[in-house]
Amino acid sequence: MEGQVSIVGTGNVAYALAHAFKKAGIKIHGIYGRNEDKALQLSKQLGLASISLESLAFSNVVIIAVSDHAIVEVSQLIPAGPVVVHTSGSVAMSDLKTDKPGVFYPLQTFSHTRNVDFSAIPICIEGTEKEVRILAEKISDKVYNIPSLQRKKLHLAAVMVNNFSNHLYAKAAKYLTEEGLDFEMLLPLISETADKLGQMKPDEAQTGPAKREDQDVIREHLNILSEDPELAKLYRIFTDSIIAHGKKL
Amino acid sequence: MEGQVSIVGTGNVAYALAHAFKKAGIKIHGIYGRNEDKALQLSKQLGLASISLESLAFSNVVIIAVSDHAIVEVSQLIPAGPVVVHTSGSVAMSDLKTDKPGVFYPLQTFSHTRNVDFSAIPICIEGTEKEVRILAEKISDKVYNIPSLQRKKLHLAAVMVNNFSNHLYAKAAKYLTEEGLDFEMLLPLISETADKLGQMKPDEAQTGPAKREDQDVIREHLNILSEDPELAKLYRIFTDSIIAHGKKL
Numbered sequence: 001m002e003g004q005v006s007i008v009g010t011g012n013v014a015y016a017l018a019h020a021f022k023k024a025g026i027k028i029h030g031i032y033g034r035n036e037d038k039a040l041q042l043s044k045q046l047g048l049a050s051i052s053l054e055s056l057a058f059s060n061v062v063i064i065a066v067s068d069h070a071i072v073e074v075s076q077l078i079p080a081g082p083v084v085v086h087t088s089g090s091v092a093m094s095d096l097k098t099d100k101p102g103v104f105y106p107l108q109t110f111s112h113t114r115n116v117d118f119s120a121i122p123i124c125i126e127g128t129e130k131e132v133r134i135l136a137e138k139i140s141d142k143v144y145n146i147p148s149l150q151r152k153k154l155h156l157a158a159v160m161v162n163n164f165s166n167h168l169y170a171k172a173a174k175y176l177t178e179e180g181l182d183f184e185m186l187l188p189l190i191s192e193t194a195d196k197l198g199q200m201k202p203d204e205a206q207t208g209p210a211k212r213e214d215q216d217v218i219r220e221h222l223n224i225l226s227e228d229p230e231l232a233k234l235y236r237i238f239t240d241s242i243i244a245h246g247k248k249l
Numbered sequence: 250m251e252g253q254v255s256i257v258g259t260g261n262v263a264y265a266l267a268h269a270f271k272k273a274g275i276k277i278h279g280i281y282g283r284n285e286d287k288a289l290q291l292s293k294q295l296g297l298a299s300i301s302l303e304s305l306a307f308s309n310v311v312i313i314a315v316s317d318h319a320i321v322e323v324s325q326l327i328p329a330g331p332v333v334v335h336t337s338g339s340v341a342m343s344d345l346k347t348d349k350p351g352v353f354y355p356l357q358t359f360s361h362t363r364n365v366d367f368s369a370i371p372i373c374i375e376g377t378e379k380e381v382r383i384l385a386e387k388i389s390d391k392v393y394n395i396p397s398l399q400r401k402k403l404h405l406a407a408v409m410v411n412n413f414s415n416h417l418y419a420k421a422a423k424y425l426t427e428e429g430l431d432f433e434m435l436l437p438l439i440s441e442t443a444d445k446l447g448q449m450k451p452d453e454a455q456t457g458p459a460k461r462e463d464q465d466v467i468r469e470h471l472n473i474l475s476e477d478p479e480l481a482k483l484y485r486i487f488t489d490s491i492i493a494h495g496k497k498l
Contacts, residue, residue, distance in 0.1 A: 047447050058434065083452075090458075090466045108438055109456055113448060116441060122434045142432070156470045156484075157421040161435050163457035164487045165414040170494060172406040179402050185371045185393070186403075186410050187446055189357055192365060193411045194443035197436055199362060202419035207358055208412035209339075214433045217317065217339045221405045228491070235405075237415045237486060241479070242440035245419060 005135060006056050006076055006082070010038040012110035013087050017065060018046050020118040020139045025079035029059045057081045061131050063104060064096075072097065083129040085144055089155025092148040093126045101125030104136060105151055109162050124151050136211050168234075175231060235242035254384060255305050255331070256280050257323055258314035259287040261359035262336050266314060267295050269367040269388045278308045306330045310380050312353060313345075321346060332378040338404025341397040342375045351376030353385060354400055358411050373400050417483075424480060452498055461489035 005021060007014050010033040021028050030051030033039030043050040056062050057079035064074050064086045071086045076097040078084055085102035086093075093103045103126035108116060124146040136143040146154065162241040169190065173183040196205045211216035218239055225232040256263050259282040270277050279300030282288030292299040304327035305311050313323050313335045320335045325346040326331055334351035335342075342352045348493040352375035357365060372385040373395040395403065404484060418439065422432040445454045458466035467488055474481040 010299055014349045034406065046474050054345065059292055067461075068463065086393070090469060098385065107446070109441055109454075111445060111449065114441075114445065120437050122437065137401070142434070150428070150430060152469065152473060153425070154430055155437060156473055157430075157432075158438055159426050159457050159459075159470065160417050160421045160424075160487075161439050163459060163491065164417050164483075165439075165453050166442055166451050167459075167491050168409050168413050168417075168496065169446060171490075174494075175409075176402070176406050181399060181403060181406075183406075185356055185391070186406060188369050188371065189407055190410050190414075190443045190446060192358055192363075194412055196358070196360060196363065196437045197418060197439060200360065202415050202422050202432075204359075205360065206412065206415050206419065208408050208414075210408075210412060212316075214317065219400065220339065221408065224401060224405055230493075233410070234413075234486070234490070237483070238409075238416055241420075242412065242416050242484070244479075245416065245423075 004029050004059055005061045005063060006059035006100060007063045007065055007072075008056070009033060009063075010042045010076070011037060011065065011067070012112050013106070014063075014065040015042060015046075015088070015112055016110040016116065016118075017063060017106070018042070018048065019115060021135075022046060022048075024120075024138045026135070026138055028206075030055070032056060053077055054079060061085065061102075061129075061135055071095065083127075083131050085127070085132055089124075089158065090152055090206065093213065094148070100127075100129050102129050102132040103148070104132060105155075106140075107148075107158060124154065126151065137245060138181070171231060171234065206242070206246075208242075210239040211246060215245055215248075253278050253308055254310045254312060255300065255308035256312045256314055257305070257327070258282060259284060259291045260314065260316070261361050262292060262355070263312075263314040264295075264308065264361055265357075265359040265365065265367075266290065266312060266336070266355070267291070268364060268383075271295060271297075272367075273387045275384070275387055279304070281305060302326055310334060310378075310384055312336060320344065332376075332380050334376070338373075339401055343397070349376075349378050351378050351381040352397070352400065353381060354404075355389075355396075356403060356407060372424060373403065375400065394423075420480060422481065424477070455491070455495075457491075459488040459495075460495060461492055462492055462495075 004027045006029040012159050028051040031043045039050045059082045062084050071091050072095050083100040084098035085104040093101050105124040107122040113186045118139045122142040123140045124144050125132050176183045253276045255278040279298040280292045288299045308331045311331045311333050332349040333347035334353040342350050354373040356371040367388045371391040372389045374381050383447050425432045447459050
């Protein structure tokens with residue numbers, strides 16, 4: 001039964017992948033989770049079976065979608081037979097304790113409450129087992145062969161544009177709330193900043209006081225931030241970095 | 250003729266506003282620019298007249314959409330009569346040399362090549378002249394009365410979420426290009442990171458190695474970045490800041 005897949009894990013990635021496979025008409029053997037309650041709950045939510053560790057042997061591909069630290073240990077528990085892949089950006093394929101290893105790394109951030117369109121999500125695969133590519137191509141139009149070290153670099157860049165940007169949003173939200181202003185006012189700007197990149201490179205999209213080296217505005221912003229040394233430090237670092245980056249273009 | 254407006258300036262904000270006013274059926278008297286060629290070009294593009302400084306007197310509202318440094322000087326040249334507003338996040342209303350001042354600050358980033366949907370863009374207005382609010386409400390559903398100091402704080406937060414995030418995109422793009430990887434692979438992630446905020450707060454949306462305090466991944470990322478001290482520094486600062494921020498939640 002080509003394409004028959006099982007999922008190990010009950011977190012956001014497990015949910016997102018199970019949802020995408022179901023939508024693509026791929027037969028899902030079941031979901032296994034060490035926390036039986038959670039596995040049962042997720043399986044129910046998706047109209048799937050919660051299965052035992054032993055029965056993973058009856059799948060073509062087992063996808064380990066657990067936290068990075070648990071991947072190696074979990075891979076040891078999986079019965080021989082299926083191709084075993086993990087979904088992590090930072091764990092080497094060779095860490096998997098299996099004779100049919102692979103990687104299936106979707107380059108996206110997943111939340112339980114959001115269903116994302118998988119067809120546009122890049123899936124970075126690794127390994128020689130053809131089942132991995134077949135599976136990936138059934139849910140995404142963007143499947144890339146990426147070896148472990150390159151995948152780690154992609155993950156690092158993903159951390160920068162996702163976690164670090166989101167931290168800027170968090171800092172801005174905290175700041176505005178403290179000043180009695182509404183963070184929601186920034187949402188159209190945040191969307192447009194992201195959407196622009198479909199049409200132009202980030203270097204072309206850059207605007208603002210640092211890009212213009214507008215010292216008056218920079219000085220005033222730092223003055224406004226004088227009682228918030230952490231934010232002032234971030235502001236200074238970015239301003240200097242934007243100016244230095246501009247000179248190298 | 251209520252709502253009749255002229256625009257001074259030929260940059261991205263001038264273009265975006267003229268386009269939005271036209272779309273909303275507002276009669277635009279014309280566009281004035283010190284650079285006559287540019288003013289003529291922009292006017293043609295929008296099917297409008299390029300007008301003289303003197304004839305600005307025949308508008309109800311004159312919108313100064315020039316760079317921050319030129320606003321005060323330009324405001325002195327405008328003949329008496331119309332309400333005179335600027336579109337800047339960082340210039341105080343009281344800097345305008347006019348007896349009918351106002352502010353008309355759209356909280357968005359504008360590029361010549363992109364037409365944005367103005368109805369969702371917050372417009373921060375200031376001043377007692379009723380024409381300003383009437384005009385703003387004709388193009389946007391989100392009109393806010395924001396005094397100068399609060400507007401500067403919004404602008405500062407906008408710099409953080411727009412310019413600083415975009416700088417992270419630029420740094421990630423440079424890094425991936427140098428590593429032979431394609432920055433475009435990150436675009437779905439960048440979009441989703443922004444879009445998530447329509448549903449959850451940035452603090453709830455945060456994920457990643459710093460949030461999890463995953464020292465193994467953090468160490469490996471810093472190791473990968475050992476030949477790029479500037480990026481390694483940014484990585485360290487964000488990681489520390491995300492960890493500290495998480496402890497305060």
